[in-house]
Amino acid sequence: MIKIRTVQTLIVDVPLKRAHMMTMAVMERQSCVLVVITSEDGEVGIGEATTIRGAAYVPESPETIKTLIDAHVAPLVTGMDASKPRAIMAALSKAIVGNHFAKCAVETAIWDLVGKSLAVPVSALLGGAVRTAVPVLWTLASGDFGADIEEGEKLLQQRRHNIFKVKIGRRSLAEDCDWIARLVAHFGDRARFRVDVNQGWRFLDAQRGCRMFADAGAELIEQPIARDDIEGLAMLTRSSEIAIMTDEAINGPQRMYEITRARAGHAVSIKIAQAGGLLAARAMIDIAQTGHMDLYGGTMLEGPVGTAASAQLFATVPTFRWDTELFGPLLQRDSLTIEPLIYKDFELQIPQGPGLGVSLDWDKVSAYAREGQMPFDIPARSNEGALHAV
Numbered sequence: 175m176i177k178i179r180t181v182q183t184l185i186v187d188v189p190l191k192r193a194h195m196m197t198m199a200v201m202e203r204q205s206c207v208l209v210v211i212t213s214e215d216g217e218v219g220i221g222e223a224t225t226i227r228g229a230a231y232v233p234e235s236p237e238t239i240k241t242l243i244d245a246h247v248a249p250l251v252t253g254m255d256a257s258k259p260r261a262i263m264a265a266l267s268k269a270i271v272g273n274h275f276a277k278c279a280v281e282t283a284i285w286d287l288v289g290k291s292l293a294v295p296v297s298a299l300l301g302g303a304v305r306t307a308v309p310v311l312w313t314l315a316s317g318d319f320g321a322d323i324e325e326g327e328k329l330l331q332q333r334r335h336n337i338f339k340v341k342i343g344r345r346s347l348a349e350d351c352d353w354i355a356r357l358v359a360h361f362g363d364r365a366r367f368r369v370d371v372n373q374g375w376r377f378l379d380a381q382r383g384c385r386m387f388a389d390a391g392a393e394l395i396e397q398p399i400a401r402d403d404i405e406g407l408a409m410l411t412r413s414s415e416i417a418i419m420t421d422e423a424i425n426g427p428q429r430m431y432e433i434t435r436a437r438a439g440h441a442v443s444i445k446i447a448q449a450g451g452l453l454a455a456r457a458m459i460d461i462a463q464t465g466h467m468d469l470y471g472g473t474m475l476e477g478p479v480g481t482a483a484s485a486q487l488f489a490t491v492p493t494f495r496w497d498t499e500l501f502g503p504l505l506q507r508d509s510l511t512i513e514p515l516i517y518k519d520f521e522l523q524i525p526q527g528p529g530l531g532v533s534l535d536w537d538k539v540s541a542y543a544r545e546g547q548m549p550f551d552i553p554a555r556s557n558e559g560a561l562h563a564v
């Protein structure tokens with residue numbers, strides 16, 4: 175029995191290295207909701223939820239996530255047995271509708287707590303790792319062509335990334351297509367390119383876009399049209415020469431089942447937050463694989479904690495046909511964890527330590543904590559150097 179004693183949350187705003195421009199929002203910082211769960215015997219588990227600029231992407235924001243966990247999750251799970259994550263998630267889904275990002279952060283902290291209590295990595299609790307690293311692409315979204323080239327060159331030279339996803343949909347179809355054609359011409363066979371429209375096109379634009387971007391040298395188009403247009407996605411999938419990937423449309427196992435049945439995409443993005451947690455994401459992976467959909471390991475631009483959680487799950491999956499985008503920590507100007515995640519040779523190394531394999535650096539957390547979030551009752555065992563409340 176790993177009895178849960180406390181569930182605490184705080185919001186931390188971490189500046190990004192550069193503005194990240196997408197169809198629906200421009201981000202200059204990432205707001206991370208940290209969830210800290212302690213057990214009666216003093217062990218600590220951490221989780222993280224991030225959204226894309228407030229509630230611009232999903233109907234949750236850092237503020238709603240924190241409020242929901244404080245008001246409704248903490249009283250429910252306090253006293254429960256963390257060694258039974260399925261039972262806890264079942265209780266949460268009975269008591270709380272939706273709120274997948276909040277649930278994912280809580281589930282992550284529970285897995286971390288169990289892993290740390292048993293001294294095994296979370297991947298071992300999820301069936302066991304079948305790989306030690308996952309390939310990671312980078313998203314070009316600076317909004318400036320020269321800056322995109324410079325960024326891509328640097329990342330190639332560092333052997334960080336050789337696959338690039340470009341955020342489009344803010345300009346006209348012709349301008350976006352020209353942008354990609356020029357990137358492809360510049361990098362040649364040194365890099366591969368995809369685009370993410372983030373629902374920015376209408377169906378007819380998308381039909382033209384598939385042809386135009388295939389000619390421009392892109393290999394995949396992510397979420398070209400509205401998230402609820404499953405039939406439209408299926409029609410594009412049937413006619414497109416290049417791969418269509420479904421992302422925002424997937425918000426859990428049920429939706430994954432519908433999308434797989436409809437073949438609304440050649441590939442599907444697996445995001446633990448959109449799924450509603452690691453168990454739900456595992457179910458989505460199983461449904462997609464059973465239906466012969468290709469997998470992609472997605473992100474909600476989490477920092478190192480949420481990224482480590484995705485990595486622990488993805489470590490148990492033999493093949494991501496379209497790689498992963500677990501680059502969130504690299505976009506942040508500072509790291510909230512003591513152990514930095516290791517990126518090398520175009521891959522993220524799966525953290526090997528107990529639990530998620532990362533722990534919070536409380537000096538950094540308190541430096542970036544949003545006003546009013548400190549003082550915070552820092553659990554002693556989460557950071558041997560910070561035995562006092564900040």
Ligand code: MUC
Nearest residue numbers: 313372421473474475499
């Ligand atoms: C998305 O739609 O893929 C993930 C990476 C990125 O640049 O944006 C997010 C969301």
Ligand code: MG
Nearest residue numbers: 370396397421
């Ligand atoms: Mg996307």
